[in-house]
Amino acid sequence: MLSLSLPIEKLRLVGPSMASRLKRLGIFDVYDLIYYFPFRYDDFSHLKKINELQVGDIATVRGKIELLDNRRSPRKKMILTECFLSDETGSIKAIWFGQPYILKVLKNGDEVYFSGKVTGNLLELFFQNPTYEKVTGDTTHTARLVPIYPLTEGITQKQIRFLIKQALAGVSQIKEWLPEPFKKDYHLTELQDALYAIHFPKDASDLGQSQNRLKFDELLKLHLQNYLLKKDLDNSVASPIKFDEGKTKAIVANLGFALTGAQRKAAWQVLLDMAKAKPMNRLLEGDVGSGKTAVAAIALANAALNNVQSAFLAPTEILASQHFLSLKEILKPLDLNVAILTAKKSGVFNTGDEAPSAITKAKLLKSMTLGEIQVVVGTHALIQEKVAFGNLGLVVIDEQHRFGVEQRKAMREKSSPARPERSRGAGNPKTTPHLLSMTATPIPRTLALTLYGDLDLSVLDELPPNRKKPITQLVAPTGREKAYEFILGKVKEGRQIFVVCPLIEESDKLGVKAATEEYQKLSEEIFPQLAIGLLHGRMNIKQKEKVMNDFTSGKIDILAATPVVEVGVNVPNASVILIESAERFGLAQLHQLRGRVNRAHHQSYCFIFTENNSARLKLLVDCFDGFKLAEEDLRARGSGNLTGNEQSGFFWQLRIASLSDVKLIEETKKASQELVENYPETLKQLDLTNNIHPE
Template sequence: MISLQDSVTDLTGIGPKSAENLVSLNILTIEDLLTYYPLRYDNFEVQSVDNAKDQEKMTIKGTVMSEPVIARFGYKRNRLSFRVLVNKEVVGVTFFNQPYLKSKIELGNDVAIFGKWDGQRRQMTGSKLVNVGDDDSKSFSPVYSVNKHVRQTTLRKDIETAFKKYQEVIATLLPHTLIEHYHLMERREMIKEMHFPSSDENAKLARRTAAYEEFFLFQLRLQATKRANQKRNGLEILYHNDEIKDFIKSLPYELTGAQKRVVNDICRDLRQPIQMNRLLQGDVGSGKTIVAAIAIYATITAGYQAALMVPTELLAEQHAQNLAKLFDNLPVNVGLLTGTLTQKQHNALAKQIKAGAINLIIGTHALIQDSVEYANLGLIITDEQHRFGVGQRQKLREKGNHPDVLAMTATPIPRTLAITAYGEMDVSIIDELPKGRLPIITRWLRSNQVGVGLDFVKEQLSKGTQVYIVTPLIEESEALDVKNATELYEQLQSYFSPQFKVGLLHGRLANDEKDDVMQQFKQNEIQVLVSTTVIEVGVDVANATVMMIYDADRFGLAQLHQLRGRVGRGKQQSYCILIADPKNEVGTARMQTMTETNDGFVVAQKDMELRGSGDVLGQKQSGVPDFKVGDPVGDLKMLEVAQHDAASLLQTPNWDTVDDNMPLVAYLKRNQLQTHFD
């Protein structure tokens, strides 16, 4: 019996070599081949130039009015030019590097040309002649993403062969209630219209159906994984509620409504006998650390250890100092575990961790070393968790017996990413800044206005505040015309001295040198800190009120927002000054976005729109999955609807016994996912 899971070698004309070529496109099975959808369609229907848009791809038909002429320039480069009469208008046509077409163009004959229309010059750059009887003379011709191993014509022929042989076994995966509700196509018809569209309208409907199906199946897998994980036995962390309440009352400020809501989410998870897998996201300065501290203290009151893993030693040391102060006079013993400890120091600390004498362990990836064993690990917190690989996070989880996991990020995650890359996690959001915080005022200056910016900085310094000045590079680069930290440091020393002291911080400094510079800045012995992006995450100096960023167009929006978040952490008005001469529209849009909003989620979504849905957070495993048809940024609403529909289906009692859902049950089994979630 034939099946869509058959190998492509079951098709006539596909031998071992052809199959190997198809593997380069990730096509192994018949289903892979049939769902390898076109990027776009070339429309070979003859259109009028009267309403044509500039740079639009289209087909025109007219009478050849001049002999075709070939002009040669450069090695194997040439231009074929002629004119055609189209609806009483003479249109110039040019083909590049296709001299063989000259024999097909005869004076006085009618010709149809597909190409790109230049609306200003009223002429066309042709890409092919469209002749009756040509394979591509159909109204819509699919265009696929191919490579040097697979040609367009070969792929089209293989897909056509596969559809003819397997069309009768193409089962509709989506429940018919959803197909009817959203007016979608059955799967067989969708695949047919995707590859061999009968009209523009049907092609669009097929693409909408394919995008929804893709989002729905992705969300179904994600939600099924989440439910399967929740069935695993977790720890019941029965914390002492009265002690938690007393600890919260002892804080020098009241929690915001958002913080209280998130604390309740986490505490509820801790008490349940299933493993918590929660993502805590909040904008810079929203107060995630105190929420983490409450979760840590709750865990410790129940007799468990807590581990906090952070990406940099600077941040680990800062957390250790701050939390040690916060837990002063409480039964919390803090240990700082980093890669710079001597072997003797490391061994002594590891011994105390194993014995349970230290119940809060803070550190970098040193926490997951084989030599570190935990007595009773109950809670794992990763800060700026996207900076750790999947393997590193998993290794820390394996240090305990299904410990609860809280991942924190101050990099606001756009809705698209939250639904895709983090869809298997429960999400809590702190969407409210602490009382008394003033919004940061952001200004964009061109490089010829730097003097204005520096005058403003000096004015702020005279009020007793401090300033960060950030630059992309450490040393001079011939490749990039950007200010580097060392050169800028020397320039600013002469500008600000002797009234204000300037310090320099970058990643190539030794750890003790970094610590020394940061301590001087914290104690206001240094007023101006020239730095690379090493200060992007976690550095907290409330007296710093100005962040000045040179060559700001070299940074992504998310990074600019992170840098801006280093100021505005006190009661005083803070400012961010962007120095940039963007070379393109994307750079300009970044600067405008930064000046228009302080909302990190707005910034993150705009960043995604500008950069595309690829590697937004800087690591591949944190990016959006590769969808064949759906655009998770442009089709965000559809993605949200698919998420809701998939979750609703899985929450329906005995959903996997309903006949209409059997194709989905089989689909999940093929993907090795648990299907029974009563």
């Protein structure tokens, strides 16, 4: 029996390089493998006789291999592997490209399954690169609903299926946590059965039951987390942060623009919350470009004026750097020390100085502990155990869905002072800092209130008055040249351009390849006279920062990128974004990408390149309301994901449920209340902070 905590290095056929690749996918042990779910399935369950096959069929056939051999292709200088598969009704040819090792796996006379798409014509049918598997009993890769997983470079679908099948030997150790009467009331299958069937379902019905159970579990746990967090906060005390009207007006005047009505309302809600002895727990939800940072700055300023420290948590180093630069400018009217702390950098800036000062991490950490730094901007580095604050009274989390419950909890527990004898407000060890979470993901209000039962909600639903709506156009393949001419004209005017390539759901390698190929095409064929840059998620932080600094400073005219630019990247001089293969994106994600070039007073443009001129995409041409587009996504995309985190990412900590499961979200909200009222022992035994191995 496999231990759930067994490291992946201990599994068969997992060496150091394979282990490294699996860890890139977030897989460290057997438990992680079991909970690494497919994103779709190939239906190879339809077993056909060879004489029943037709061009275009997705099918599985069973037969014996004949005439298996390798030969070299004269045109492509590639090894072709060919064979015939025969049953009692006939034979069909199979061809594999660049896979000569197949001769070591298959032999003439082997009885096998071939699964794939039938191609050819009336004279000859054949399989091209079919999946194959010897007939030995239970199948894994053929003759069934076959799971397809997100991959990374160096891992194949067959390898990940083989490893998950090994890991499922430990599924019996994952204990059922829901009471039997409760499961019966909600028609839920057993947890162990669901975990096996999500990977290797017997049929469509089996798959549906497993998906329902696992989605139900995830959403139920989310509601229970909200309940426990709210209960915990109801029993917590915060230090009141008083509103300083005069200094706040100075901060607002320094913004360089007038606050919108929505910003004023949200800022006032935040200030009222912070004035209470109960910890604020508010979500600030704002469309792209709606000014969330300005609202956060008002909160940070008032915290500093009350002699308490603030932490501003961002999901990436690029975003943390941008917030650091923005906040040091906004907070200039006050005499504050604003610092940045990430895995790669540390620095401090007094708002009365002209430039940031370099500082060692050790010295910065000491200054934070002594309460000498009023505002610290950082990444996950702020969550580290060695990071402490002398007087933490406010935590701001940007793109909060990128942080787990445990990480948010860890930040709130950093309020204990280094010197207990200090009693300056939030320095009291028993106090909890106020929390302001922010997101640009446009979640419909009713859904946000259901999902976030523990949070109060503020919505920024209007843009600054001088902000022009981006002109959006759908571009068919025939319109490329005209779009390129327009882009060249804008560069000559001094503007900059984003070109975004989609990530390919099945593999991050393919997404990087797409962006790299686009970069080469732009720099060598289309715009050889311009400076072209490349940005993707596989670059290290130094490479990313150099590219972004070059783009921000104007050294790069056109930046080809994966959707890593979607969240937070702010280059006001960029006025045009070109999005390739737009049909691969959700409406909400396209809207967020469009927001990258709607950051200044000049007119911005969004070209949506697509071969599918659908009604869904046409909505973007006239609609600029992220909340309306999000609601349309919920209606139209089925199991689509609104956050679009690398397109295949999950919503918050969810692995399988999504925002589109509206009825299930409501049902599990009701179920969570029933569980709390009728099964309190279940709640006591459940660890909801993260995925604990329940051994």
